[in-house]
Amino acid sequence: MLEVDLAHRYGAEGFALDVAFTAPADGVTALFGPSGSGKSSVLAAIAGLLRPDRGRVVLGGAAMLDTQRGVALAPEARRCGVVFQDARLFPHMSVATNLRFGLRRAPAGAMGPGFEEVVALLGIEALLARRPAKLSGGERQRVALGRALLSRPRMLLMDEPLAALDAARRAEVLPFIARLRDAARIPILYVTHALDEVDALADRMVLMEDGRVRAADTVEAIAARTDLPLAARRDAxxxxxxxxxxxxxxxxxxxxxxxxxxxxxxxxxxxxxxxxxxxxxxxxxxxxxxxxxxxxxxxxxxxxxxxxxxxxxxxxxxxxxxxxxxxxxxxxxxxxxxxxxxxxxxxxxxxxxxxxxxxxxxxx
Amino acid sequence: MMGGWLSAEEYQALRLSLDVATRSVALSLVPAVLVALALARGRFPGRVVLDAVVLLPLVVPPVVVGWALLMLFGVRGPIGAPLHDWFGVRLVFTTEGAALATAVMSFPLIVRSVRLGIEGVDAGLEAAASTLGAGPFDRFFCVTLPLMSPGILAGAVTAFAAGLGEFGAVITFASNIPGETQTLPLAIYSATQTPGGEGTAARLAALSFCLAMGGLLLAEFIARRMRRGLAGA
CATH class of the missing domain: 2.40.50.100 (RNA polymerase II/Efflux pump adaptor protein, barrel-sandwich hybrid domain)
Known part of the structure; x- marks a missing residue:
């Protein structure tokens, strides 16, 4: 199980984040909310890319961050596979080298799917020799998914991985995320502001609003509630x-x-x-x-x-x-x-x- | 081939210029990269001052730079004296001295170019590398350095081309000794001071022009080529 409890303030009068939630050891937890609700900040703090003022991130009983006890692992020691909105593939390396970047740095004992398996899962055999600049947006995102999964992470963090893609590309990549979800037996946190992605992928949902958690439950339970801002949407x-x-x-x-x-x-x-x-x-x-x-x-x-x-x-x-x-x-x-x-x-x-x-x- | 239309002395000046320029780049490249990194990424008190000091050779008269080097590295200078007394190294009036003067003069050119290269590196890529298990040194050598290399190479070539023609600082610090410190511009200067030296001056001037032009074109070519290489073309 993943336990998250974070508080952070950007500047003296700035945006304040104060969230606490848990996610199961297996399955997708969607962090859902409008732009600016603090979803991506939560992900960055879990990955170690943002140092919150106060907080705890505990995965399977081991603390990655515990400001009270002075624990704050560096991102490279946390082993969170992150998929960014903008893919962030290394432009000077081929797709194959990008995919192996995390794999080569994973600890010897770490378990996870192998290179060939992940390449087949994501359908990227034909891309291996190419440079990222020669890929379409959807292909780039698939490679980024593979790279994160191959780093043998203890959990996967996805920061709006489809938000930069047009509708056709989203439809192309979404099934691959579903396959990856089924192949990776680790917690997945999925940040999005698209409800159809939540429906397609998530087991649980953390509904965020103004830097706070408004509700956290199974996706079905939240969808059936009429007291949340979600209920005002056309697709409620x-x-x-x-x-x-x-x-x-x-x-x-x-x-x-x-x-x-x-x-x-x-x-x-x-x-x-x-x-x-x-x-x-x-x-x-x-x-x-x-x-x-x-x-x-x-x-x-x-x-x-x-x-x-x-x-x-x-x-x-x-x-x-x-x-x-x-x-x-x-x-x-x-x-x-x-x-x-x-x-x-x-x-x-x-x-x-x-x-x-x-x-x-x-x-x- | 060159010996055909260049006299032995002219050929010597050309060789010496290439030698001094090469040594100057070798001398300044690593410190320039470190300074550029500190300026682009560092957050420390005195950053603004360092920034200004680095750019000084661009705006101070070269003769003043040469004079300052003479004060520091002369055999009685605070750095030159121990170098001479303990290690037997003398920089004034030597090829090494000419290279040092040239290195100081071209230092800001490399720093500027490298800094642009660093600033062009997306910090998000380094963040991505860290989440994939790469520590600080690993990140620097596998991600940051390759991505900033076009800036480093372009800076080195520009500094080399500029170093071929450094005059004021070299003549002040290392003097004008044929075969030792008389590089192309110094040889041209000497030729213009000598009756009947017009031919030599013209040939060397044309040569300098071609070398400088070639250097700039090469720097541009490398930068483009590497940018395209990074973009996967």
Whole structure:
């Protein structure tokens, strides 16, 4: 487990950072928040590139930083593999030499995937002889991922690794980060301000705001909360772990099972049994008092209205709907609540207009 | 080949110039890199003063630099006396002295060029190297030094080209002794003072011009080539 507790102030009147959170020994913890919320500073302090005024960084019981006890390991002694937003490949070395830079300096006993394995994992065989300047942005970032992983790190720190890429390049690199996540059995801290990256990669989420931790929990638990600034976003909605149950080639549909029900979605290529995570945006969920007939929506689920909560917008509210053990959020107008006479405890129907898929191969 | 149109004395002046310039660069390169590093990266009291002192030879009359060297390194000077008495080294009126005077004069040229080279190195790359397990010396030799090498090489070539023509400091400190300290510019000066020396002066002047031009072009070529090399072309 990784324990982080940091306080730092930039200048006398400057930005103040005061955060504490833990991350599990395996899996991805996303540090999520708007620009300027202090995410990257936290990462720099963990890597040893920023010396905080006060703090502790303890990984697996061993302190890398403990200002009270006067412990502050140099970055080269911390063995945190860092992937920077701007890749930071060494321009005077080939891709292969870049990849081996950390590997050659790793302690003899350190375990981790080998050179060939990482090269294959990231699909960079064809790039090995090239110089970084001859790579595309996406290729550079893949090489940077490999270089960090090959340094046999005790944890991986990723500082907005996709933020400098356009949408097409992001889509190219994201699956490689997912593969790397599954190959590296070490804690991964992933800084981002893109929610789709959190959905695609993260198990846990530390939500940051103005240098402080606003919430820290599993991604699913945070997505289901309506009291966080995230809920005001257009893409707010629950994350639902599910599994590919069956394909219906004739109708062009795939059935996904989740705890408490099933969803039909346009046919997917995933094998039966594949674990997926999908985001059900609150805007895409409607409700009805009786099971509607003659509508195009495939997914009409019996649900219990658990509660009604504020959205922050004056004329809209969130409905928390229990479908078996799973929870859905629906965003509807106050007028609808009044017209339908909605009250907690009522048995109603949830109508799901569409779903967004974000994470494949959740179960590793 | 050169012996064909240069007299033995002229050829000697050319050889001596190349010798003095080479020795001066060899003498000043490492200290210049260290000073440039301190100026570009160091945070210490007196940095501004050091910066100014380094640039002094560019603005002080060369004769004054020569005079200062004479005071310091003369056989009775505070540095020259122990050198002479303990090690038997005499710098005044010798080729070594000419090289020292030239080195002092071209020192700021190397420092400037190296400093630009250092400032062009992205500190983020060094941070990345540290997270990959590279300690301070490892980082310097594997990342910083290779990336600042275009600046070092360009500085060395510029200093070499300038060193071929150093006049004031050399003639003041090392005098004008044929075969010992009479480099190209000194030989040209002597030729202009000698009746019938116009031909020699013209030939040596043309030679100086070509060497200087060649040196500058070479420095530019190296800098471009290395920049492109770093960029992976």
């Amino acid at each position: 909605g629950v994350l639902l772990p599910c599994q590919v149950a069956a394909h219906d080639g004739a109708r062009g549909l795939t059935r996904l099972d989740f705890a408490g029900g099933a969803l039909l979605v346009p046919m997917r290529g995933d094998a039966v049994g594949t674990a997926l995570r999908l985001r059900l945006r609150a805007r895409d969920v409607a409700v009805a008092l009786s099971r509607p007939e003659g509508v195009s929506m495939q997914n009409i689920l019996p649900a219990t209205l658990a509660s009604i909560s504020e959205t922050g917008a004056p004329h809209e509210v969130f409905l928390r709907l229990a479908v078996g053990p799973s929870v859905l959020l629906a965003r509807v107008t106050r007028d609808s609540v009044a017209r339908l006479g909605l009250a907690p405890g009522m048995e109603i129907w949830a109508l799901v207009k569409s779903v967004t898929f974000d994470r494949t191969e959740l179960g590793r």
